[in-house]
Amino acid sequence: MDIRMLKVGEQPPWHLLLLADPSKDLVSRYLDKGLCYVIESEHGVTIGVILLVPVSNHTIEIMNLAVDEFHQGKGLGTTLLKHGIQTAAKKGYKTVEIGTGNSSINQLVLYQKVGFRITGIYHDFFIRNYEEPIFENGIQCRDMIRLSMPLSEEQKAQAPRSAPTSAARQKTPRPVAGGSSTSCARRADR
Numbered sequence: 001m002d003i004r005m006l007k008v009g010e011q012p013p014w015h016l017l018l019l020a021d022p023s024k025d026l027v028s029r030y031l032d033k034g035l036c037y038v039i040e041s042e043h044g045v046t047i048g049v050i051l052l053v054p055v056s057n058h059t060i061e062i063m064n065l066a067v068d069e070f071h072q073g074k075g076l077g078t079t080l081l082k083h084g085i086q087t088a089a090k091k092g093y094k095t096v097e098i099g100t101g102n103s104s105i106n107q108l109v110l111y112q113k114v115g116f117r118i119t120g121i122y123h124d125f126f127i128r129n130y131e132e133p134i135f136e137n138g139i140q141c142r143d144m145i146r147l148s149m150p151l152s153e154e155q156k157a158q159a160p161r162s163a164p165t166s167a168a169r170q171k172t173p174r175p176v177a178g179g180s181s182t183s184c185a186r187r188a189d190r
């Protein structure tokens, strides 16, 4: 299956984007700023999406990742993630970041399997930024877990090897309510 960039003027795969982030308003705000790649079935149907948004000259964030429910569990999410990471490296970014909810257990497994490491927590992010409460795996999605992957040798050498000190924890940036960092809230599962 091919992964290709969404063409200029092409309708974004909303049904997939909203699987990963239930807020159409928030998705609309980052969609135009990003690089959107889609994966198609052999029949030309879009069944997966990944959206990368530059957050600085050095860092790019995976703001949305989704695979059609019928096609989940077949490795497409991993393929899209690796494609996103390779794209970021080719474009010269030094770090890739991603955020997900405390309740998104499978996603946390997936991201760590491809090499992301947890770097911080935005407490109450999903309480502050989403109108409806989100529940998943029987727990409320409240906090955003931030993960990061170094791409350059320099960044890899600086990657944390042990738990951060309390001073370092206090420096974890907190997003402004309604701010740009919104990645990967998961649709409510009840």
Ligand SMILES: CC(C)(COP(=O)(O)OP(=O)(O)OC[C@H]1O[C@@H](n2cnc3c(N)ncnc32)[C@H](O)[C@@H]1OP(=O)(O)O)[C@@H](O)C(=O)NCCC(=O)NCCS
Residues within 6 Å of the ligand: 019, 020, 021, 065, 066, 067, 068, 071, 072, 073, 074, 075, 076, 077, 078, 079, 099, 100, 101, 104, 106, 107, 109, 110, 113, 183, 184, 185, 186, 187
């Ligand atoms: C998250 C998502 C993109 C993963 O896509 P996928 O194609 O199903 O992922 P893969 O098949 O590559 O699975 C990769 C790993 O994820 C984990 N995983 C994914 N779905 C899982 C599930 N339902 N149960 C347990 N583990 C799961 C497994 O560790 C799996 O690795 P393994 O196959 O070696 O066991 C997909 O489930 C999805 O679109 N979910 C809804 C939207 C979403 O939550 N997006 C992310 C927002 S942060």
